[in-house]
Amino acid sequence: MTKFSFLEIQSRAIELRKVLQRYSYEYYVLDTPTMEDTVYDALYRELQTIEVEYPQLITADSPTQRVGEKPTTQFFSVQHNISLYSLDNAFASSDVTTWQERCQKGLDRRIFLDSVCELKIDGSAIALTYENGILVRGATRGDGTSGEDITTNIKTIRSIPLRLNLENPPDRLEIRGEAFLPIAVFEAINQERSQQGEALFANPRNAAAGTLRQLDSRKVDKRRLDFFAYTIHLPSPLGRGAGGEGNPQSQWQALEFLQTIGFRVNPNKKLCKSIQELQDYYDYWSTERLKLPYMTDGMVIKINTFSQQEQLGFTQRTPRWAIAWKYPAEEMPTIIEAVTVQVGRTGTLTPVAELRPVLLAGTTVSRATLHNSDRLAELDLHIGDTAIVRKAGEIIPEVVRILPELRPYGATRFVMPTHCPECGQPVLKPENEAATRCINLECPAIVRGAIEYWVSRDAMDINGVGEKLVKQLVTENHITSIADLYDLTSEQLQTLDRLGQKSADKVVAAIAQSKIKPWARVLYGLGIRHVGSVNAQTIADNFPNVELLTNASPEAIASIFGIGEEIAQSIYEWFRKDANQNLVQRLQASGLQFVGEKKDNRAIAINPNIAGKIFVVTGTLPTLKRDEAKDLIKFAGGKVTDSVSKKTNYLVVGEEAGSKLEKAQSLGVECISEEDLLNLIK
Numbered sequence: 001m002t003k004f005s006f007l008e009i010q011s012r013a014i015e016l017r018k019v020l021q022r023y024s025y026e027y028y029v030l031d032t033p034t035m036e037d038t039v040y041d042a043l044y045r046e047l048q049t050i051e052v053e054y055p056q057l058i059t060a061d062s063p064t065q066r067v068g069e070k071p072t073t074q075f076f077s078v079q080h081n082i083s084l085y086s087l088d089n090a091f092a093s094s095d096v097t098t099w100q101e102r103c104q105k106g107l108d109r110r111i112f113l114d115s116v117c118e119l120k121i122d123g124s125a126i127a128l129t130y131e132n133g134i135l136v137r138g139a140t141r142g143d144g145t146s147g148e149d150i151t152t153n154i155k156t157i158r159s160i161p162l163r164l165n166l167e168n169p170p171d172r173l174e175i176r177g178e179a180f181l182p183i184a185v186f187e188a189i190n191q192e193r194s195q196q197g198e199a200l201f202a203n204p205r206n207a208a209a210g211t212l213r214q215l216d217s218r219k220v221d222k223r224r225l226d227f228f229a230y231t232i233h234l235p236s237p238l239g240r241g242a243g244g245e246g247n248p249q250s251q252w253q254a255l256e257f258l259q260t261i262g263f264r265v266n267p268n269k270k271l272c273k274s275i276q277e278l279q280d281y282y283d284y285w286s287t288e289r290l291k292l293p294y295m296t297d298g299m300v301i302k303i304n305t306f307s308q309q310e311q312l313g314f315t316q317r318t319p320r321w322a323i324a325w326k327y328p329a330e331e332m333p334t335i336i337e338a339v340t341v342q343v344g345r346t347g348t349l350t351p352v353a354e355l356r357p358v359l360l361a362g363t364t365v366s367r368a369t370l371h372n373s374d375r376l377a378e379l380d381l382h383i384g385d386t387a388i389v390r391k392a393g394e395i396i397p398e399v400v401r402i403l404p405e406l407r408p409y410g411a412t413r414f415v416m417p418t419h420c421p422e423c424g425q426p427v428l429k430p431e432n433e434a435a436t437r438c439i440n441l442e443c444p445a446i447v448r449g450a451i452e453y454w455v456s457r458d459a460m461d462i463n464g465v466g467e468k469l470v471k472q473l474v475t476e477n478h479i480t481s482i483a484d485l486y487d488l489t490s491e492q493l494q495t496l497d498r499l500g501q502k503s504a505d506k507v508v509a510a511i512a513q514s515k516i517k518p519w520a521r522v523l524y525g526l527g528i529r530h531v532g533s534v535n536a537q538t539i540a541d542n543f544p545n546v547e548l549l550t551n552a553s554p555e556a557i558a559s560i561f562g563i564g565e566e567i568a569q570s571i572y573e574w575f576r577k578d579a580n581q582n583l584v585q586r587l588q589a590s591g592l593q594f595v596g597e598k599k600d601n602r603a604i605a606i607n608p609n610i611a612g613k614i615f616v617v618t619g620t621l622p623t624l625k626r627d628e629a630k631d632l633i634k635f636a637g638g639k640v641t642d643s644v645s646k647k648t649n650y651l652v653v654g655e656e657a658g659s660k661l662e663k664a665q666s667l668g669v670e671c672i673s674e675e676d677l678l679n680l681i682k
């Protein structure tokens with residue numbers, strides 16, 4: 001094999017970084033990827049391998065440096081180089097006209113001053129500092145003059161470049177923008193928190209702020225924060241001429257410039273030339289914004305030309321050249337007429353407030369979630385109470401708080417039922433969990449939920465079997481489990497309301513069709529807690545049949561890259577239940593796929609010496625290539641990481657092992673040879 005010189009390896013690392021950075025930009029900023037994920041992953045791993053071997057080659061802008069290895073203990077306060085201002089608010093179009101006229105007056109002009117409209121993203125303002133084109137600091141807004149240094153967390157945001165795409169970057173440059181959480185991520189976080197009995201985040205903004213102040217950047221990384229840039233502070237001159245003529249001269253140009261140097265800029269901007277255009281933008285987004293995957297609470301209008309902005313200047317707190325035009329509150333008071341309790345697929349009881357209908361964020365809302373019994377207790381909710389209800393974007397309406405002063409005399413407090421409203425069996429409320437659960441596996445609500453999940457799009461995708469049909473089938477005792485679907489006959493279906501022979505035949509055919517759906521989908525469809533479609537795919541790739549998965553230890557399952565202990569435990573427990581074993585057997589007998597198409601022909605062979613253990617491989621091994629050794633370990637159920645820590649169980653040492661060996665020795669990590677490894681694996 002050709003031996004590369006250090007210089008060659010160094011230049012390979014530089015080129016790899018460039019390619020990976022360009023790909024990230026295309027993927028996260030432009031949303032038009034040009035490279036297969038697998039290619040990206042392979043190049044990323046190549047860079048990682050080089051950096052492990054030659055730590056002196058690691059640079060601050062390397063994509064491998066986005067996530068820290070260990071949590072920070074605290075965040076330090078930092079002074080902003082340029083203060084972060086807030087914005088004046090407008091609530092009516094007359095406020096906007098007054099503002100525009102004031103600006104015209106300030107500039108001694110009588111014509112409309114071109115203005116840029118941007119969406120006001122509801123997240124956390126962030127200040128980024130780049131020195132010589134490299135991200136050196138990310139800080140929260142704080143009080144505007146000083147904030148907290150959260151660089152480690154900021155680096156996890158893939159749409160924030162670690163190196164600017166600028167040929168001759170200035171010594172220092174400042175970027176401002178909004179970090180935010182997509183609504184779907186916010187909902188997933190809250191759902192998880194609710195299951196764990198933790199306090200819920202009130203909205204995506206709070207969740208984003210909470211995430212940014214999380215001490216462990218690995219956790220931040222999982223939350224998939226995103227960022228829209230909207231301000232750039234450039235030193236002048238930067239551009240072509242001595243006076244910096246190449247610099248953006250207006251907000252419109254600045255937004256374009258931001259995008260070319262590597263930032264994600266919100267595409268829903270508009271350069272307006274009249275009050276009417278401002279109004280049109282406002283009207284259009286008042287409803288369209290509800291379809292966006294992130295939250296907006298209004299629009300920001302900025303006088304476009306920088307020279308005009310400069311002349312207008314700032315007040316103590318806000319720029320005179322910009323204003324925020326907010327959408328009306330999405331919180332409204334209404335009366336709670338009753339509380340009903342829903343039982344979900346997993347048996348969780350969710351209290352729901354039945355409301356006097358109220359118009360909120362463009363829709364009439366008559367029900368709102370109360371989440372769980374802990375939340376109910378916190379609210380101290382009584383029937384007849386006046387409650388503040390919130391509806392934001394796609395978020396399920398929820399009761400934010402109660403106005404106890406408006407409580408009717410003699411109102412009764414609502415308490416969670418002690419018995420399941422669906423099956424009448426006693427419910428369970430573990431001390432350390434917020435959720436109350438029905439644990440009767442035959443509860444019709446749980447059966448219905450399991451079947452609805454099984455037939456859903458990402459699982460078996462069975463057309464024609466919707467919520468209504470499932471309800472009827474379960475209520476009339478035609479089915480009591482997923483497996484019963486496969487015994488349904490057309491005649492049986494024809495006895496149901498409004499189902500003719502043709503439709504009944506179609507349903508039977510659609511159910512039969514699901515028998516060819518791949519093993520990963522079957523696994524997902526079983527509805528095991530924490531096993532979403534992505535996890536199901538990963539697990540199915542690693543456990544090519546259900547027998548291997550059934551017999552796997554939690555450690556073996558958790559040793560799969562990307563699968564955490566909680567998921568592993570949940571799978572392990574699921575397969576320990578007789579009812580679930582029985583279900584699998586019946587589905588297997590009906591011909592469903594419990595065997596995957598293998599990517600790798602070798603069957604996984606979980607080895608108790610290796611499973612769940614963490615290995616690092618270093619140096620040149622006598623017979624195996626390092627990658628071969630790593631594959632062997634993974635194949636036997638072990639985990640391979642790149643750096644030695646207290647958690648490492650074994651360091652496999654070859655010749656010319658360097659700093660890793662020293663570190664392992666200082667931490668007391670067991671060091672073994674290739675031969676020892678092969679013996680363990682045997």
Ligand code: IVH
Nearest residue numbers: 085086087118119120121125178230300319
């Ligand atoms: S411009 C001096 N543009 O709104 C310029 N702010 O209420 C000040 N925000 O603290 C900011 N989207 O966190 C601007 N497109 C946008 C924005 C935006 C959201 C936030 C920002 C600011 C707050 C002021």
